[in-house]
Amino acid sequence: MKGGGTLSVDWLQALLATSVQQQCTVAVWRLPEQQNISVLVSFSGVQTVVDFQKSATLSGFAVTPFYTSGNEIQLVKPDMLFDSNFGDWRIQPHADRNKVNAFLRLLKKQLSSSTDNMSWFVHTSANQQYQADKTAYTKLVAKALGKIQQKTFDKVVLARQKIMTLSASVHPADLFSACLKLYRAGMVSLISAPNLGTWVGASPERLISRDKQGTIRTTALAATQPVPEHVSTSARQSWDNINWSHKARKEQAFVSRFIRDCYQRIGLKNLVEHGPGTVAAYDMLHLQTDFMIEHETTDYLPFLLLAQLHPTPAVCGMDRTAARQFILAEERFSRQLYSGYLGPVNLGGETHLFVNLRCMQFFKQTAALYAGAGITMDSVPEKEWQETELKMQTLSELLR
Ligand SMILES: C=C(O[C@@H]1C=C(C(=O)O)C=C[C@H]1O)C(=O)O
Structure with missing residues (x-):
């Protein structure tokens, strides 16, 4: 199961x-830039947390979509946690013991049997996919340029789905493992x-994090070119x-x-700013400015x-409001978790939230x-269009 802090594809499939x-x-x-892989299992699913002051006392894994109706955070609360460095499950005090035992029993059975492990959750949006081709996408960009000229907004990020x-043998765990190797500087998630x-x-983009010393960090990441x-x-x-x-620029x-x-x-003072400088996300370069505040003690x-x-x-x-309206009206697919944010919240005394980019969703x-x-x-x-092609290139090659 373990090995230098990693988790095998078989174990992840199980x-x-x-x-x-x-x-x-x-x-x-x-x-x-970390070695250890963390796993969270929740029997209660995703919860919506609306009150940010309350969030300060909660812990879990955030899975907030791009579109939220207010400032809510979607949080998965842990019943069981696993860290590949320690190789043991940590069961949370409130966890239902029967469910925990059943989970561990089933996991063991999956691992020891040669039964088919090719199953994962599939979202209902599987039937509502919309794939803009080059003509449709460039037309949409031209429409956005018209809105920019009319001063409806100064910038809009237009996305597409491919x-x-x-292939019959590809499992999300294979992709996760491949991403671990390629994207050393990224937050890799499954x-x-x-x-x-x-x-x-x-993801190459840190939205907000706070470490044990109370250092808060955000990055401004944008602009793209391939690694020469x-x-x-x-x-x-x-x-x-x-x-x-x-x-x-x-x-x-x-x-x-x-x-x-x-x-x-x-009203936050003492904001330290570095950049912009060039950073690499495997085969792509971006411009990044780092923002930091040290010794911040307010939990929320x-x-x-x-x-x-x-x-x-x-x-x-x-x-933002005008750009979001345009996106929701024109993109013709639902971004769901893409360009939302995810990551651990108050786990081990730290919070690390990343924008969900360079990502894919698995259907059947x-x-x-x-x-x-x-x-x-x-x-x-x-x-x-070429930029979006470039951004999808590595993940689509891994799927082939
Ligand atoms: C929107 C994406 O990326 C964002 C947009 C970028 C850009 O416009 O150049 C660069 C990095 C990200 O902040 C994406 O990867 O899908």
Whole structure:
């Protein structure tokens, strides 16, 4: 089961099959630059937490979609936790012992038998997929450019869904394991829940986190270009010589300004800012500014900030209300968890929430990949299409 802090594909397959049998929710994740993998099992499913001050005392794994009607957080509360470094389940005091025992029994059975472990939760949206082709997507970008000219908004992030047929032997656990290896600097996650379906992702974008020392961090990530072909893997440390267009810098500056305003609006001083600089998310480069506040002791502060931040102009737009309206009216598919946020909340005294990007949703015989691009005044529709292709490239290759 263990081995250098990792979890085998077989074990993860058995975990998902067990969760389907017992109708419980599972979240598996690895934080950026970490080795250990965490697993959360919940028998009570996803809960909606509306009061941010109350959130400060709650713990679990957040799975908040892109679209929320207010400032609510969708949280999965743990009954059982597992850390690959320790290799043991930690059962929460409130957990139903019968359910825990049944879960562990079923998991053991799955692992020891040669029964088919190819089962995971499938969301009901499987029947409502919409795949915009290049013509449809570039037309939509052109429509957004019209709105930008009319000053309805300055920026909008337009996403699309790509449906791929799964080969018979591909399991979400295979994709999760592959992402662990490729996306060392990303937050890699695997979620499977009766009402959410099954998702795998490797997010490069930290929305908000707080560590044990009370350091709060947010990143403003935007603008995209592929890692130059001539750069060898060993030289992939410094990106100081990368050039960014005026359009890219402006696009990222929108996000930085928005984040700065969010911190200021709730009266937070001592905001330290680094960047923008170039960061790599495996085969792609982005511009990133890091924001940080140290020694912050107010427990509910990350949640107060979260209510302001989500969704940022990196995934929605500016003005946010107008951009969101356009997205909901025009994209023709439901983003669900894509461009929402996920991650551990108050687990081990820390919170790490990431924007759910570079992700895919698994259905029975297909998977949906999701990617978007930021549209501003200087956008060229064809280039924005290419950007979404690029963002989906690695995950779609892993599926082949
Ligand atoms: C919207 C996505 O990514 C976001 C948009 C980016 C951009 O417009 O260049 C870059 C990184 C992310 O903040 C996505 O990956 O789907």
